[in-house]
Amino acid sequence: MRVYLDNAATTPLDPEVIKEMYKVMETNFGNPSSIHSHGREARALIEKARKTIANLLHTSPAEIFFTSSGTEADNTAIRCGIIDHNITHAITTRLEHHAVLHTFEALEKAGTIKLSFVNTDNKGNVDYAHLEELLQNNERSFVSLMHANNEIGTLTDIERVGELCEQYNAIFHCDTVQTMGHYAHDLSKLKVNFLVCAAHKLHGPKGVGFLHVNHKLKIKPLIYGGSQERNMRGGTENVYGIVGMAKALEMAYADMQQHQAHIQELKSYMMAQLKASIQGIAFNGETDPAKSLYTVLNVSFPEMEMADMLLFSLDIAGISASGGSACSSGTDIGSHVLTAIGANPNRPAVRFSFSKYNTKEEIDYAVSKVKEICLVNA
Numbered sequence: 001m002r003v004y005l006d007n008a009a010t011t012p013l014d015p016e017v018i019k020e021m022y023k024v025m026e027t028n029f030g031n032p033s034s035i036h037s038h039g040r041e042a043r044a045l046i047e048k049a050r051k052t053i054a055n056l057l058h059t060s061p062a063e064i065f066f067t068s069s070g071t072e073a074d075n076t077a078i079r080c081g082i083i084d085h086n087i088t089h090a091i092t093t094r095l096e097h098h099a100v101l102h103t104f105e106a107l108e109k110a111g112t113i114k115l116s117f118v119n120t121d122n123k124g125n126v127d128y129a130h131l132e133e134l135l136q137n138n139e140r141s142f143v144s145l146m147h148a149n150n151e152i153g154t155l156t157d158i159e160r161v162g163e164l165c166e167q168y169n170a171i172f173h174c175d176t177v178q179t180m181g182h183y184a185h186d187l188s189k190l191k192v193n194f195l196v197c198a199a200h201k202l203h204g205p206k207g208v209g210f211l212h213v214n215h216k217l218k219i220k221p222l223i224y225g226g227s228q229e230r231n232m233r234g235g236t237e238n239v240y241g242i243v244g245m246a247k248a249l250e251m252a253y254a255d256m257q258q259h260q261a262h263i264q265e266l267k268s269y270m271m272a273q274l275k276a277s278i279q280g281i282a283f284n285g286e287t288d289p290a291k292s293l294y295t296v297l298n299v300s301f302p303e304m305e306m307a308d309m310l311l312f313s314l315d316i317a318g319i320s321a322s323g324g325s326a327c328s329s330g331t332d333i334g335s336h337v338l339t340a341i342g343a344n345p346n347r348p349a350v351r352f353s354f355s356k357y358n359t360k361e362e363i364d365y366a367v368s369k370v371k372e373i374c375l376v377n378a
């Protein structure tokens with residue numbers, strides 16, 4: 001049996017998405033910037049996709065800019081939001097994805113910004129009072145807080161962060177890569193300047209994403225070139241990728257509640273089964289379903305011999321998951337997220353992440369293999 005439980009890393013393409021993309025690959029090869037009919041057909045597909053995405057998110061197509069990835073969208077928001085608006089202070093957490101953290105670190109190193117980290121607790125929850133303190137005590141800030149953590153699944157109350165940012169005239173960038181298509185984002189209500197999507201996390205293609213830029217805060221491009229994306233992002237558009245992303249998001253929204261219920265059930269079931277069968281098992285991050293992304297379960301295993309072999313043993317058993325414990329003192333190897341929440345570096349951690357395609361049988365198989373591996377290495 002082969003079981004894929006690494007959906008936070010990437011997801012399999014939905015067959016309906018493949019069908020849509022295949023049609024475009026086969027027939028719409030024109031360059032969307034060309035003015036002849038082949039070009040116009042490709043352009044029309046891009047604009048239709050933009051409209052579909054904008055409608056789902058309750059925003060206007062003029063606020064959606066296609067990118068090559070979530071990473072590019074994060075880089076664009078942070079670099080351009082800070083540089084174009086002469087921001088000198090940024091606020092984030094130590095738990096963000098490297099697409100965010102490394103971008104801030106480069107700006108800090110260049111002397112462009114001072115960087116402050118909001119306190120987080122041992123489950124990865126943001127300290128909102130500390131965030132307010134940082135906003136109060138600094139000049140206009142650029143705030144970047146992710147909606148759900150990709151390693152431990154802890155959710156941030158982004159409505160609350162949006163309100164705070166508005167109150168203190170701060171710019172708010174939210175990395176929604178792990179929640180896009182899993183929760184309904186309503187951009188007519190959410191007070192956010194920048195919001196990010198990577199299509200491959202929601203059964204869409206790799207190498208395509210988008211950045212939502214609220215009309216209230218204009219930025220200049222990160223990538224200069226042709227006049228694509230209304231002069232905001234040079235480079236010939238990934239037409240079939242964009243069409244596939246819109247289809248994937250449309251499908252995610254159509255069946256969101258049903259998928260949420262199914263996946264949450266799998267996650268709760270796996271937690272219960274692991275707790276019942278392995279002594280000393282625990283979970284990293286929030287376990288309250290209201291505060292935790294339903295697709296992610298980070299399991300903290302008891303200390304064991306051959307801990308490094310855990311993922312390898314799972315792989316041999318046909319189970320794909322990912323992991324990495326907290327960094328032990330003096331080393332840089334390991335998870336910066338688990339280190340930031342103070343997880344014990346001697347306890348191996350494995351992230352299991354689920355999708356609509358996973359089944360209870362797969363979870364039973366994974367739990368039985370985990371049990372076997374733990375017994376052998378105890």
Ligand SMILES: Cc1ncc(COP(=O)(O)O)c(C=O)c1O
Nearest residue numbers: 069070071097099150175177198
């Ligand atoms: C929270 C988060 N942000 C950004 C990214 C980067 O997205 P991409 O793989 O499209 O560059 C990821 C991907 O793992 C992610 O989980």
